[in-house]
Amino acid sequence: MTLTTTTHQILIVGGGAAGIATASSLLARDASLEIAIVDPADTHYYQPGWTLVGAGVFKPQSTARSMASLIPKGVQWIKAAVATFEPDHNAVTLEDGRVLGYEQLIVCPGLKLDWAAIDGLVETLGANGVTSNYRYDLASYTWELVQNLKGGQALFTQPPMPIKCAGAPQKAMYLSCDHWLRSGHLAQINTRFYNAGAVLFGVPDYVPALMKYVERYAIDLQFSHRLVAVNGPAKRATFIQTRADGTTETLEQGFDMLHVVPPQTAPDFIRSSPLADAAGWLDVNPATLVHRRFSNVFCLGDATNTTNAKTAAAARKQAPVVAINVLAALGRTSKQAVYDGYGSCPLTVERGKIVLAEFTYGGKVAPSFPSWLLDGRQPTRLAWWLKERVLPPLYWQGMLRGREWLASPKEAVAQHG
Incomplete structure (x- = not known):
């Protein structure tokens, strides 16, 4: 094994929401800790804002800040990518060959959006009416398409689970339909939702409210349909439908606008590592977030195999x-x-x-507010106000700064055998 060049008390792989929040959370409790964050990115994005960029509510620039401005004071930023993990030797190798040692490792690299898994998609993204709110540079193209569409076929897709923010594929659809309704064009537009899953939303309590909007916007729900190919110039999308008996059928659908959500996996350097489970996700205890095999490795955020929704709100509670x-x-x-x-x-x-869906493991509804103030199972203006006005500063000035508003963890005295 290569000799380590530097050893850190705490090494964090990933400078996204989970990584920076955890570093800040640690320092808020003990300012003497020595921490390093490894992340190659120049820019940090507030990804929950991209839904509102795609609806013309937010400007894209408001969702981006420089990584340098967000790394907590006193934390070393190692601007590099990780190649491999050697947890048996408490070491991480970077793509440039450097080897970093650690006492405690925190792994939170986010997940990989696998655009290339859909044949023809990469070549046509951002053109020919093909867009996605899952990319910073495309969310504003979504809004451009929505404003310009006066009639025709509008398709919205959702890949197999797990994905980042399971509600986002339909959020884009509802906001688009709302604009078409207000502008008088909804009757001329056929909206279809092609969902690889079998249900509209995984927590049943919220489905009745969503179905009222499906009916209001006359959305055609197509379950068990997975997008497999896109021909941008011809404006054709290819789906595989899986029937109840397990047989499949391939079908094509023309479109004037296509909002795509790509399949999502753990990053390649995680999937090929000793930290991954058989499916490629970080293998952790779902309660303590400690790795199942390496007691000085902790994992959080979108790349873990926990069954929670992969959202910024989850990372805010996990940090x-x-x-x-x-x-x-x-x-x-x-x-x-x-x-x-x-x-x-x-x-x-x-x-x-x-509709403010809040839930814990097993789909148990877990509201943050009393129902007289905000019933998350019903559409409310207060929940919109929270999303538009409260959550962005809660993210930038709260979560990323170690201020745990609405995120105080449940503590239990550790059991030492």
Whole structure:
């Protein structure tokens, strides 16, 4: 094995929402910690904002900030990509050949959007009416297409689970339909939702409210349909439908606008690592977020194999749990924290109203507010106000700065055998 060039007390792989929030959370509890973050990106994105960029509510620039401005003071930023993990030797190798050692490792690299998994998609993204709110540079193209479409076929797709923010594929559709309704064009537009899954939303409590909007916008729901190819110039999309008996059928559909959500996996350097489970996801205890095989490795964010919704709200709750449990591993606290699987999905059903889905492991509804103030199972203006006005500053000034508003972890005294 290559000799390590530097050893860090705490090494964090990934400078996204989960990584920066965890670093800040650790420092808020113990400012003497020595922490390094490894991430090659120049820019950090507030991805939950892209739904509203695609609806003309936010400007794209408001969702981006320089990575340098967000790395917490006192944390070393190693601007590089990870190649391999050697958890048996407490080491990480970077793509440039450097080897970093660690006492405690925190892994939160986000996930990979596999655009290339859909034949012909990469060549036509951003042109020929093909767009996606899952990319910073395309969300504004979504809004351009929505404004210009006066009639024809509008298709929205959702790939197999798991994906980042399971509600986002339909959020784009509802906001588009709302614009067409307000501008008087909805009757001339056939909207179809091609969902690889079998249900509209995984937590049944929220489906009745969503179905009212499906009916209001006359959306044609097509379940068990997976997008496999796009011919941009010909404006044709190819789907594979899986029937109840397991047989499949390939079908084509023309479009004037196509909003695509790509299949999603853990990053390649995770999938090929000793940290991955058989499906390629980081293998963690779902409550403590400690790796199942390596006790000084913690994982959070979108690349883990936990069953929570892959959202920024989940990372916001996970970060303090990991911070406390890392401190316990270092002998700095006798407490242990547990994550209950909380995730939140603000479903934008029209401009000015949101169905605020909040739930924990097993799809158990877990509202943050009393029902008299905000019933998340119904569309409300208050939930829209939270999404548009409260959540962005909660993210930039709260979560990323170690201020755990609405995110205090559940603690339990650690059991030492």
